[in-house]
Amino acid sequence: MASKPSIPKGTRDFSPSEVAKRQYIIQIIKSNFEKFGFQPIETPSFENSETLMGKYGEEGDRLIFKILNSGDYLAKANETHLENKDSTKLTSSISEKALRYDLTVPFARYVVQHQNEIEFPFKRYQIQPVWRADRPQKGRFREFFQCDADVVGSKSLWQEVELVQLYDTVFTALGLNGVTIKINNRKILSGIAEVIGASEKLIDFTVALDKLDKIGEDGVKKEMIEKGISEEAIVKVQPLFNFTGTISEKIEKLSDLLSTSEEGMKGVEELRFICENVMKLGLNNSMLDLDVTLARGLNYYTGAIFEVAPPKSVAMGSIGGGGRYDDLTGIFGLKNMSGVGISFGLDRIYLVIEELNLFPETVTETSRALFINYGDAEAFYALQAIQKLRSSGIKVELYPDNTKVAKQFQHADKRGIPFAVIIGEQEMASNSYSLKNLVSGEQVLLDFESLKAALL
Structure with a gap:
């Protein structure tokens, strides 16, 4: 007996209604990307391994599908x-390509490869799937879509201001109120590492700090110690675990904390510019928060x-x-090409909207009417009307088989189709159509224009 087919863990099939809901989200994101001046590109699903490896840190490299x-x-x-079973060193000789981990590094590769064709500053958006060899859990998949918007070729902080506005605009259009846009600056994190005497451990420091909301204060401290960060340094960083106040108050606290770090103070001033201008311009339904533990x-x-x-009512990551990257294209040989970008997590956004019951009912609407099939002559008559209705933008369909009428009505009911169009000898003789409301049971005889109006 053949085994039951299955799909890999961390991947999913999508039903028609799920696809419709996903397309609803994508269309809102896409329309706002274009409204903000971003242009679409697409890149291959897999890249040369050397393009991806070493760009995401040690943890990221482990999650790349080879x-x-x-x-x-x-x-x-x-x-x-091979003989020593050294998988890490063996990989490069048996795998020259890898599935993309995100859309940003392939975009950087694209910019370098097509730099002579691009008009800078270049604003691009990309909506495509990515793959990560992660442990599947709620809201975390091995195959998922990213929806990215990036600007390269400009160091202006007005780009960051606009990207915050873009986030707010999209989530407002999706009906997601109470979203929190957290912001920080890597220069601030570098400054903190410098002030506490842990500059050489910057990556370990930021990776651990970024897990605060997942593993808690004790977990972060434990990981920092395991990575070789001294207990004295951890004592100095203690204020970050309870960093409260308004954005302006937090900026002033950071200014005091980082007064001896030139790099840290640059980050403070960049944050001040972005936050002050976002607050002056205002947001619709989102909140801006300075989160100094964000890494x-x-x-x-x-x-x-x-x-x-x-x-906050939804338990979701x-x-x-996103963020600013000043030297990403430099990895591929193009220096001094600053960029900044953000990404929308389509799959998690879907789960949040579903949990809050925010999808409009119209998103999953199926055909407006099913034309009942009584035979070839009736089917041909029906398809003539169907052709004209479709040209007017009305979703209608013909049941393909001349089978029991009860079965055809049952099919319409299971599909959620609200109307049936019945065509027999009487309707054909009088050039008319019987329209039956499958909810109320009401049935009326109509000419084509009246049928069209009833189905609009």
Whole structure:
């Protein structure tokens, strides 16, 4: 007996209604990307391994899906590494390609490769799937969509201001009120590491600090100690675990804390500019919060960093994030190309909207009417009307088989189709249509124009 088919953990099939809801979210994000001046591009689902590896930090590299070389993938394998079962060193000789981990690094590659064709500053958006070899859990998948908007070729902090507005505009359009847009700056984190004497441990410091909301204060301290950060340094960083007040008050506290760090003070001034202008311009339904523990554990961020938390009534991780990266394209040979971007987590946004019951009923609307099939002559008559109704933008369909009428009505009911159109000899003779409301049971005889008006 054949085994029941299945799909890999962390991946999903989507039903028609789920796809409709996802497309609803994508369309709102896409329309606002374009409203803010972003242009679409697409990149391959897999890249050369060297493009991706080393760009996300040690933890990120472990989550990249590697693709085995075509054919005999062991043909080029290093025999010593193979014999020693050294998987880390063996990988490069048996896998030259990998599934993309995010859209930002492939975008940086795209910019470098097409730099002579691009008009800078270049504002691009990209809505495509990415893959991560992560442990599946609620809101965390191995295959998921990202919806990114980035600007490269400008160091202006007005871009950050606009990206905060973009977040607010999209979530307002989706009906998600009470979203919190968290902001911090990597220069501030560098400054803090410098002030506490842990500059050489900056990556370990930021990666641990970024987990505060997941593993708590004790967990962060334990990880920092394990990474070699001294207890004396951790004592100095203690104020960060209870950093309260308004944004303006937090900025002043940071200014005092980082007064001896030139790098840290640059971050403070950048934050001050962004936050003050966002607050002056105002937001619709989102809240801006300065979160000094926010680190965004990706190595390529150099300035402002963002993370979006859903409404507090929903237990879910971040639904968006991003930041400023001043030297990402430099990795591929193009220097002095600053960029900043944000991403929307489609899958988590879907789960949040579903939990809050915010999808409009119209999103999953199916056909307005099912034309009942009584035979070839009636089907041809029906398709003539169907053709004209569809050209007017009305969703209608013909049941394909001349089968029991009860079965056809049952099909309409299961599909949630509200009307049935009945065509027999009488209707064909009088050039008319019987329209039956499948909810109320009411049935009326109509000419084509009246049928069209009833189905609009």
